[in-house]
Amino acid sequence: MDALIRFGFSVDEIKNIMNSNEDINNITDQDINKIIKILEKFNCKINHIKNIIITNPFVLTRDFDEIEKTINILNNNLDSIYLVLDTNPFILNISDREIEILINQLVRDNININDYFLFKANEII
Numbered sequence: 744m745d746a747l748i749r750f751g752f753s754v755d756e757i758k759n760i761m762n763s764n765e766d767i768n769n770i771t772d773q774d775i776n777k778i779i780k781i782l783e784k785f786n787c788k789i790n791h792i793k794n795i796i797i798t799n800p801f802v803l804t805r806d807f808d809e810i811e812k813t814i815n816i817l818n819n820n821l822d823s824i825y826l827v828l829d830t831n832p833f834i835l836n837i838s839d840r841e842i843e844i845l846i847n848q849l850v851r852d853n854i855n856i857n858d859y860f861l862f863k864a865n866e867i868i
Contacts, residue, residue, distance in 0.1 A: 746772035764800040791829040799832035812839035
């Protein structure tokens with residue numbers, strides 16, 4: 744949990760995260776830092792990252808490679824991925840295959856992918 748403290752999370756925020764996801768005790772600071780780095784790579788700022796982790800503490804215990812695959816699919820199809828992640832952090836719980844299927848369906852239905860993920864993404868969770 745030192746990684747969260749160094750990143751700027753308060754003790755109360757960390758307690759809330761730990762209360763929401765009991766599996767957090769099984770992760771290392773290195774795992775947390777990997778997740779933070781991948782989010783930073785896609786232009787997430789400190790406030791976005793904090794919001795993502797506080798809102799969806801399960802992202803910390805999800806397999807890093809799976810998170811990266813999901814983010815890569817989103818990044819390849821969206822303009823402002825950091826806004827989508829900040830608006831709907833639970834999207835990181837969805838597999839890259841499910842996201843890809845959804846995107847393909849949206850394209851077939853001629854629905855604007857950016858608008859859908861920014862304004863209606865809660866419907867897919």
